[in-house]
Amino acid sequence: xxxxxxxxxxxxxxxxxxxxxxxxxxxxxxxxxxxxxxxxxxxxxxxxxxxxxxxxxxxxxxxxxxxxxxxxxxxxxxxxxxxxxxxxxxxxxxxxxxxxxxxxxxxxxxxxxxxxxxxxxxxxxxxxxxxxxxxxxxxxxxxxxxxxxxxxxxxxxxxxxxxx
Amino acid sequence: xxxxxxxxxxxxxxxxxxxxxxxxxxxxxxxxxxxxxxxxxxxxxxxxxxxxxxxxxxxxxxxxxxxxxxxxxxxxxxxxxxxxxxxxxxxxxxxxxxxxxxxxxxxxxxxxxxxxxxxxxxxxxxxxxxxxxxxxxxxxxxxxxxxxxxxxxxxxxxxxxxxxxxxxxxxxxxxxxxxxxxxxxxxxxxxxxxxxxxxxxxxxxxxxxxxxxxxxxxxxxxxxxxxxxxxxxxxxxxxxxxxxxxxxxxxxxxxxxxxxxxxxxxxxxxxxxxxxxxxxxxxxxxxxx
Numbered sequence: 235x236x237x238x239x240x241x242x243x244x245x246x247x248x249x250x251x252x253x254x255x256x257x258x259x260x261x262x263x264x265x266x267x268x269x270x271x272x273x274x275x276x277x278x279x280x281x282x283x284x285x286x287x288x289x290x291x292x293x294x295x296x297x298x299x300x301x302x303x304x305x306x307x308x309x310x311x312x313x314x315x316x317x318x319x320x321x322x323x324x325x326x327x328x329x330x331x332x333x334x335x336x337x338x339x340x341x342x343x344x345x346x347x348x349x350x351x352x353x354x355x356x357x358x359x360x361x362x363x364x365x366x367x368x369x370x371x372x373x374x375x376x377x378x379x380x381x382x383x384x385x386x387x388x389x390x391x392x393x394x395x396x397x398x
Numbered sequence: 399x400x401x402x403x404x405x406x407x408x409x410x411x412x413x414x415x416x417x418x419x420x421x422x423x424x425x426x427x428x429x430x431x432x433x434x435x436x437x438x439x440x441x442x443x444x445x446x447x448x449x450x451x452x453x454x455x456x457x458x459x460x461x462x463x464x465x466x467x468x469x470x471x472x473x474x475x476x477x478x479x480x481x482x483x484x485x486x487x488x489x490x491x492x493x494x495x496x497x498x499x500x501x502x503x504x505x506x507x508x509x510x511x512x513x514x515x516x517x518x519x520x521x522x523x524x525x526x527x528x529x530x531x532x533x534x535x536x537x538x539x540x541x542x543x544x545x546x547x548x549x550x551x552x553x554x555x556x557x558x559x560x561x562x563x564x565x566x567x568x569x570x571x572x573x574x575x576x577x578x579x580x581x582x583x584x585x586x587x588x589x590x591x592x593x594x595x596x597x598x599x600x601x602x603x604x605x606x607x608x609x610x611x612x613x614x615x616x617x618x619x620x621x622x623x624x625x626x627x628x629x630x631x632x633x634x635x636x637x638x639x640x641x642x643x644x645x646x647x648x649x650x651x652x653x654x655x656x657x658x659x660x661x662x663x664x665x666x667x668x669x670x671x672x673x674x675x676x677x678x679x680x681x682x683x684x685x686x687x
Contacts, residue, residue: 238404238448239405260448297506298503303448305407305450306450308407371499
């Protein structure tokens with residue numbers, strides 16, 4: 235029978251690279267990513283799954299990193315906002331956020347980008363309603379969402395048209 | 399500072415049950431983690447050890463076998479929404495998955511966790527009740543099967559033994575001509591239901607209600623089937639007047655259970671409105687209020 239461990243060695247793919255790290259049993263995936271692996275793009279907002287600021291993509295699905303154990307990342311394919319692009323160029327999605335002024339304070343932006351990215355991976359031609367539904371787990375207190383939805387729609391159109 | 403806790407991820411259900419047996423009373427079962435992590439953070443949940451069952455293949459899968467619909471406890475809410483089998487044979491359950499929390503939570507939260515948490519407002523519970531679902535619980539000593547509405551004994555407390563894991567649910571499949579789940583929350587998305595209702599119904603050739611199952615969530619200490627409302631509606635022709643009458647019966651049954659609480663001023667009316675809104679498409683097909 236397996237026994238429990240207080241410190242768990244895990245290995246997973248983070249933004250395309252293999253990482254190995256030891257986590258504490260009760261540690262959130264958010265703390266693993268921010269504090270151990272020093273990727274500060276993923277934000278902590280509420281810490282209880284209400285705001286979506288900590289959204290990351292695990293095995294192709296958007297999840298709240300604050301509601302996941304670091305130990306549960308073991309063996310998974312994980313993408314954070316730092317992994318959207320490997321170069322200094324922006325993706326069509328990121329560029330659309332600039333073009334549409336979809337960023338104000340910016341705190342919600344990484345989470346919303348990841349929710350939108352997961353949507354595109356699942357459904358390359360989302361409707362307006364699909365977009366609204368996909369980001370409804372992400373709170374933004376600045377923009378009123380209009381610019382954000384417009385940016386995601388524009389990015390979807392550019393991607394569908396083969397640009398970006 | 400948080401006291402140090404342990405984590406284990408068994409490879410098989412038997413391993414998990416053995417572990418639970420050895421650490422009963424000091425272990426919390428984690429599947430999607432969306433309730434456990436919140437309770438751990440707030441301090442509501444104090445535990446020595448976290449048992450991760452999220453990868454146990456024994457808890458997965460949705461299958462129709464004969465006259466039973468088996469839904470694994472580890473099936474996520476997103477998987478419920480995506481299931482063609484559930485769309486056909488348990489449409490109200492699928493409907494509840496559409497409005498459940500947020501995409502991020504639906505992707506990991508499991509039906510087993512939703513039921514095990516014993517929240518009065520678990521969205522999957524009223525749809526399970528109308529399908530007369532049974533819960534299968536396993537421990538290293540064996541299996542027991544109980545009706546889903548008998549699992550919670552009050553808000554956030556239930557009859558799950560400290561050495562038990564919910565493995566699956568057994569539903570009575572039914573292709574109904576009309577099925578829905580609706581809830582009232584304080585906002586449209588990520589809303590905790592204040593009142594929820596699941597229903598499925600059929601009309602006979604004469605247009606009278608020939609079959610109906612109805613369950614109320616979030617309004618009583620544990621979600622429950624409302625047979626008095628079903629009895630009133632059965633054999634009658636759908637009309638707005640009939641549904642308002644059913645609403646009054648539903649509200650009085652609710653108050654019979656809860657007594658008059660501060661929220662009753664609101665809920666007494668709201669539960670009637672929700673019921674009428676839910677059932678109204680049966681009056682004129684395709685139209686909603």
